[in-house]
Amino acid sequence: MMEIPVLFSIFEIEESLGVEEAPLKDMLRGTGLRYTKQRGEVLQLFREHDTALTQAELEKMLPSQFDRITLYRILRSFEASGLLHKVLDDSGTTRFALCRTGCSEHEHHDEHVHFRCSSCSKTLCLPEVAIPDVKLPKGYVFGDAKLLIDGICPECVISSN
Amino acid sequence: MMEIPVLFSIFEIEESLGVEEAPLKDMLRGTGLRYTKQRGEVLQLFREHDTALTQAELEKMLPSQFDRITLYRILRSFEASGLLHKVLDDSGTTRFALCRTGCSEHEHHDEHVHFRCSSCSKTLCLPEVAIPDVKLPKGYVFGDAKLLIDGICPECVISSN
DNA sequence: TACATTATTGCAACATTAGTGCAATTACAA
DNA sequence: TTGTAATTGCACTAATGTTGCAATAATGTA
Ligand SMILES: [Mn+2]
Ligand SMILES: [Mn+2]
Ligand SMILES: [Zn+2]
Ligand SMILES: [Zn+2]
Numbered sequence: 001m002m003e004i005p006v007l008f009s010i011f012e013i014e015e016s017l018g019v020e021e022a023p024l025k026d027m028l029r030g031t032g033l034r035y036t037k038q039r040g041e042v043l044q045l046f047r048e049h050d051t052a053l054t055q056a057e058l059e060k061m062l063p064s065q066f067d068r069i070t071l072y073r074i075l076r077s078f079e080a081s082g083l084l085h086k087v088l089d090d091s092g093t094t095r096f097a098l099c100r101t102g103c104s105e106h107e108h109h110d111e112h113v114h115f116r117c118s119s120c121s122k123t124l125c126l127p128e129v130a131i132p133d134v135k136l137p138k139g140y141v142f143g144d145a146k147l148l149i150d151g152i153c154p155e156c157v158i159s160s161n
Numbered sequence: 162m163m164e165i166p167v168l169f170s171i172f173e174i175e176e177s178l179g180v181e182e183a184p185l186k187d188m189l190r191g192t193g194l195r196y197t198k199q200r201g202e203v204l205q206l207f208r209e210h211d212t213a214l215t216q217a218e219l220e221k222m223l224p225s226q227f228d229r230i231t232l233y234r235i236l237r238s239f240e241a242s243g244l245l246h247k248v249l250d251d252s253g254t255t256r257f258a259l260c261r262t263g264c265s266e267h268e269h270h271d272e273h274v275h276f277r278c279s280s281c282s283k284t285l286c287l288p289e290v291a292i293p294d295v296k297l298p299k300g301y302v303f304g305d306a307k308l309l310i311d312g313i314c315p316e317c318v319i320s321s322n
Numbered sequence: 323t324a325c326a327t328t329a330t331t332g333c334a335a336c337a338t339t340a341g342t343g344c345a346a347t348t349a350c351a352a
Numbered sequence: 353t354t355g356t357a358a359t360t361g362c363a364c365t366a367a368t369g370t371t372g373c374a375a376t377a378a379t380g381t382a
Contacts, residue, residue, distance in 0.1 A: 034349055034358060055339075067361050072340075077359095088309060090247040092255045092369075093339070113295060118304060132293040134274060134308070139315030143279060147295065147308045148249060154300030195329060195378055216368080228332050233369070238330095253340070254368070324382085331376065338369070347360065352353100 031081035038066050042074050043083070052087035052095035052114065052123040087114050087123055088146045097125050113147045119156035123148075192242035199227050203235050204244070213248035213258035213275065213284040248275050248284055249309040258286050272305065278314035280321070285314065 024043050025035045033039065045061055046053065055071055062071075075096055078084040087095040097114075113129040116122070131147045152160075185204050186196040194200065206222055207214065216232055223232075236257055239245040248256040258275075274290040277283070292308045313321075 036349075036359065038360075068339095069341085069362080070360055073359085086251045088249040088251050088307075090249055090255065090307070092253060094251065094253050113297075115297070115301060126298065128298065129295060131308075132295060134290060134293060134310060136274075136276070136290065136310065136312075137287065137315075139318060140276060140310075141313040141318055142310060143312035145308060145310045146249065147292075147306060149295060149297065149301075149303060149306045151297070151304035152302040154298075157300060157302055197330065197378075199331075229368095230333080230370085231331055234330080325380105326382100327378100327380085329376100329378075331374105333372105333374090335372090336370080338367100340367070341365080343362105343364090345360105345362090347358105349358075350356090352355085 027083070031083055033077060033081055033083075037064070038070055039074055039078075042071065042078070046084065046096075046098040050124055052089075052097040052125065054093050054095050056093070087125075088148050089116075089123070095123055097123075100127050111144065113149055115149050115151065115153065117153035117156055118150055119152050119160070122153065124153065188244070192244055194238060194242055194244075198225065199231055200235055200239075203232065203239070207245065207257075207259040211285055213250075213256040213286065215252075215254045215256050217254070248286075249307050250284070256284060258284075261288050275307075275309045276314065277309060277311050278317055279311055280313050280317035283314065284309075 024040045024047075027043060028035045028039055041062055041064060042058065045058060055068075055075065058071060058075075059065075059068070075084065075094075079086060079096065082099055084096040085099050087097050089095050100112075111131050113126045113131060115124045115126050117124070131145045134142075134145065136142055185201045185208075188204060189196045189200055202223055202225060203219065206219060216229075216236065219232060219236075220226075220229070236245065236255075240247065240257065243260055245257040246260050248258050250256045261273075272292050273286060273288045274292060276285045276287050278285070292306045295303075295306065297303055
């Protein structure tokens with residue numbers, strides 16, 4: 001079959017993906033994951049929000065409606081490759097948030113505090129707040145720690161004035 | 162109808178409930194909850210364990226098999242009256258543990274660390290380990306904190322020698 | 323003890339979340 | 353362009369969470 005002339009450079013093609021899509025591709029490929037429209041949309045949502053999100057919340061925000069199971073598997077694969085981390089909760093549903101630099105498929109480094117606002121019920125990552133050391137009783141071997149603080153977030157404090 | 166003679170004193174009746182049942186009654190009534198066989202069994206299980214338990218785990222341990230919904234509601238009512246508190250988890254199911262003294266339906270005082278052993282996967286309450294203070298960024302109002310530490314528990318450390 | 327009142331239980335029904343298997347489709351690299 | 357392997361969508365199943373309501377049981381009072 002005849003070769004079709006190249007109409008666009010690779011850069012023009014990347015640009016045609018939109019402002020954010022090319023970096024998304026890099027982020028995904030950097031972890032060994034293939035880029036798909038669905039994965040791009042999910043990752044983009046996490047980049048637009050600094051909050052931990054549930055699957056249900058994501059479904060409402062996604063630009064294209066795709067299969068629930070696909071989303072389920074995307075979240076798990078993102079976690080496995082160090083793109084997302086689970087955020088502890090006592091609600092019974094799983095929450096994920098974007099990992100900061102340094103997380104990989106081998107190890108997560110999200111030793112920061114999470115904050116849940118009891119007013120707007122958002123769960124925020126506070127990457128600048130480290131989890132303080134805790135002295136465990138004799139015999140316990142420390143692995144890692146997760147800290148969730150409940151309270152009122154700055155936005156809700158302001159709007160309540 | 163003829164009056165039936167009293168055969169047992171109130172103390173003998175309480176004793177006939179078994180060693181632990183009378184105190185259970187007191188615990189429940191102290192919080193305004195009625196004593197029932199089902200509630201007694203659930204509370205007894207929590208008293209026998211120093212770990213946080215899921216509904217599924219409780220169902221396997223309960224001496225009498227009663228309705229799933231009843232257990233669901235017992236756990237929620239126990240939490241509401243300050244008998245149990247939720248424990249952080251990322252498995253997707255809710256975990257409860259026995260509250261120490263000082264919790265009421267108005268307020269929970271479980272500012273202690275929880276420890277999850279990655280070997281035996283038990284989640285233990287460490288009431289003697291307080292959650293350290295955390296300095297939040299400007300604008301955030303602190304409510305309360307929950308800290309879960311992953312690692313190896315003393316029992317599992319010993320048995321791995 | 324008997325009764326009235328009110329809380330609790332069990333059942334039915336439904337909603338949400340989790341998870342697996344497999345065939346069709348798509349991404350990627352040769 | 354094409355082959356291969358990863359990813360997706362669909363069907364289906366399991367587990368957990370939640371509410372309404374009628375039957376039942378616990379408690380206080382007479
Ligand atoms: Mn985070
Ligand atoms: Mn506890
Ligand atoms: Zn808020
Ligand atoms: Zn252990």
